[in-house]
Amino acid sequence: MNRIEIEHLTKYYGSKLVLDDVSLNVAEHEVVCLIGASGSGKSTLLRCVNDLVEFDEGLIRIDGTSIHDPSLSAVELYKRVGIVFQAYNLFPTMTVLDNITLAPRKVHGTAKDEAEAYARELLGLFSLEEFAKSYPEQLSGGQQQRVAIVRAMATKPELLLLDEVTAALDPELIGGVLAVIKSLRDQGMTMLIVTHEMGFARDVADRVCFLDGGKIVEEAPPAKLFSNPEHPRTGQFLQRIIEAGRL
Amino acid sequence: MTSKRPRPRKRAGRSLRTRDKVLPHVISTATVLGVIIILRAIIIQAEQWPRIKSQFFDLQVMIDVFPKVLHGFGINMAVWGVALVVIAIWALVLAIFRSLHGPWFAPLRFFSVVYIDLLRGLPSLLLVLLFGFGMPALNIPGLPKSSLFWGALAMISSYSAYAAEVYRSGMDSVHDGQRAAAKALGLNQGQTLRYAILPQAVRNVIPSLLNLAVALQKDVALLSVLGIRDAVREAQIYTARTFNYSTLIAAAALFLVATVPMARLTDYVTKRDRERRLQRTE
Numbered sequence: 001m002n003r004i005e006i007e008h009l010t011k012y013y014g015s016k017l018v019l020d021d022v023s024l025n026v027a028e029h030e031v032v033c034l035i036g037a038s039g040s041g042k043s044t045l046l047r048c049v050n051d052l053v054e055f056d057e058g059l060i061r062i063d064g065t066s067i068h069d070p071s072l073s074a075v076e077l078y079k080r081v082g083i084v085f086q087a088y089n090l091f092p093t094m095t096v097l098d099n100i101t102l103a104p105r106k107v108h109g110t111a112k113d114e115a116e117a118y119a120r121e122l123l124g125l126f127s128l129e130e131f132a133k134s135y136p137e138q139l140s141g142g143q144q145q146r147v148a149i150v151r152a153m154a155t156k157p158e159l160l161l162l163d164e165v166t167a168a169l170d171p172e173l174i175g176g177v178l179a180v181i182k183s184l185r186d187q188g189m190t191m192l193i194v195t196h197e198m199g200f201a202r203d204v205a206d207r208v209c210f211l212d213g214g215k216i217v218e219e220a221p222p223a224k225l226f227s228n229p230e231h232p233r234t235g236q237f238l239q240r241i242i243e244a245g246r247l
Numbered sequence: 248m249t250s251k252r253p254r255p256r257k258r259a260g261r262s263l264r265t266r267d268k269v270l271p272h273v274i275s276t277a278t279v280l281g282v283i284i285i286l287r288a289i290i291i292q293a294e295q296w297p298r299i300k301s302q303f304f305d306l307q308v309m310i311d312v313f314p315k316v317l318h319g320f321g322i323n324m325a326v327w328g329v330a331l332v333v334i335a336i337w338a339l340v341l342a343i344f345r346s347l348h349g350p351w352f353a354p355l356r357f358f359s360v361v362y363i364d365l366l367r368g369l370p371s372l373l374l375v376l377l378f379g380f381g382m383p384a385l386n387i388p389g390l391p392k393s394s395l396f397w398g399a400l401a402m403i404s405s406y407s408a409y410a411a412e413v414y415r416s417g418m419d420s421v422h423d424g425q426r427a428a429a430k431a432l433g434l435n436q437g438q439t440l441r442y443a444i445l446p447q448a449v450r451n452v453i454p455s456l457l458n459l460a461v462a463l464q465k466d467v468a469l470l471s472v473l474g475i476r477d478a479v480r481e482a483q484i485y486t487a488r489t490f491n492y493s494t495l496i497a498a499a500a501l502f503l504v505a506t507v508p509m510a511r512l513t514d515y516v517t518k519r520d521r522e523r524r525l526q527r528t529e
Binding site for chain 2: 090
């Protein structure tokens with residue numbers, strides 16, 4: 001069964017074509033990584049999936065229902081699809097616990113006790129329980145990003161979108177965040193991940209898609225794509241990454 | 248902040264550091280005193296000084312009229328206090344109206360834009376005169392006829408337009424990522440405002456709002472043109488009778504006693520706000 005079906009997606013920013021007839025499926029429990037240079041359209045593609053960015057042509061289905069289908073309310077869509085951003089985007093005026101329980105309580109009507117109990121359980125899983133009453137600004141970037149992942153998990157989504165979640169972190173903080181994502185994969189979470197961490201993509205992905213100029217130029221299992229890319233653009237991109245010491 | 252900065256002369260002894268701390272204060276105090284002494288000398292040797300002194304700085308006159316001026320000042324501060332609360336709320340409502348998107352909210356947006364344009368575009372004095380003399384004269388049943396009420400309402404209306412723009416700048420300064428995060432959690436427009444945008448916006452604009460509060464604190468004296476017996480009016484009543492202006496100085500002193508601490512409070516809050524922002528970007 002496909003969690004996400006993206007068909008012939010086309011998107012312009014003004015007159016600039018950023019997504020050019022992109023089609024992609026993500027199956028249940030599958031982890032797909034989107035890689036490519038800046039401006040290749042991978043973050044835009046990710047944000048189209050949960051309707052944060054509007055697209056011009058094409059169709060996106062979540063569990064077989066179009067994200068624009070009237071039967072799929074915004075509340076329902078965002079309950080099923082969680083997203084984590086590069087800049088964490090935690091609410092600075094709220095404690096960690098309030099950040100995590102906001103959507104369950106105010107959007108989905110979960111009782112406060114229940115929402116907090118589940119939030120603490122998730123925080124415990126990621127060794128963050130001591131920060132429940134802290135404010136985001138009191139935490140390191142890596143801790144904030146792990147809290148952001150917990151916040152996205154709080155509505156028990158079936159699908160998680162990760163948008164360059166380690167790009168703003170110092171190198172020594174990246175490991176903790178990646179470990180959390182790996183543990184989510186091991187629990188069977190379906191994930192679509194935009195990343196610049198090629199080593200991580202190789203470790204965690206079932207499939208890697210290389211985007212260039214708004215198209216998916218090549219998609220393959222990581223072992224194949226990283227060691228034996230078919231398309232010359234993929235090869236050039238990986239060569240530059242290797243030269244930069246990132247693979 | 249300064250305590251965190253490494254001191255270039257850290258190795259020097261305690262006495263040197265104490266001197267470093269005290270010396271600037273001594274020099275600046277001495278400078279200010281020096282300027283005051285020079286100014287005083289210039290003023291005192293002026294030919295008309297003795298006449299001015301008795302007309303503007305007659306201590307006995309000040310003491311005699313002080314209770315009345317003080318009572319009037321109480322009215323000023325009462326109007327100020329009530330106005331602050333009403334402005335804080337009404338301006339926020341205006342700013343929210345202006346920020347709403349979607350066709351259903353177009354009338355509220357339009358109202359807010361027109362309101363702010365009109366009331367920011369008119370001099371406060373003119374508004375006070377129009378409201379204070381015009382509205383009671385309309386004699387509409389059920390509406391108050393007190394010129395104090397209408398004068399205060401004019402000040403509130405005018406200052407709310409400014410404060411609404413301050414709130415709006417605060418809302419605009421909240422990063423787009425916060426809206427994206429709120430949307431991605433399924434929050435609707437109202438919830439996004441309430442939980443994500445407004446708490447940050449209000450926190451960001453508190454120093455600017457305090458600045459407006461200081462300005463309003465003295466602008467409430469405009470109500471005296473309506474004949475309301477506030478501090479300025481009481482002082483003028485005496486002045487008109489005796490041609491002695493010392494009471495105006497007494498009223499001025501009262502305003503300073505109120506506005507200077509407010510200004511210091513604003514400085515303090517602004518400084519703390521800046522430190523908080525610096526910490527966040529570290």
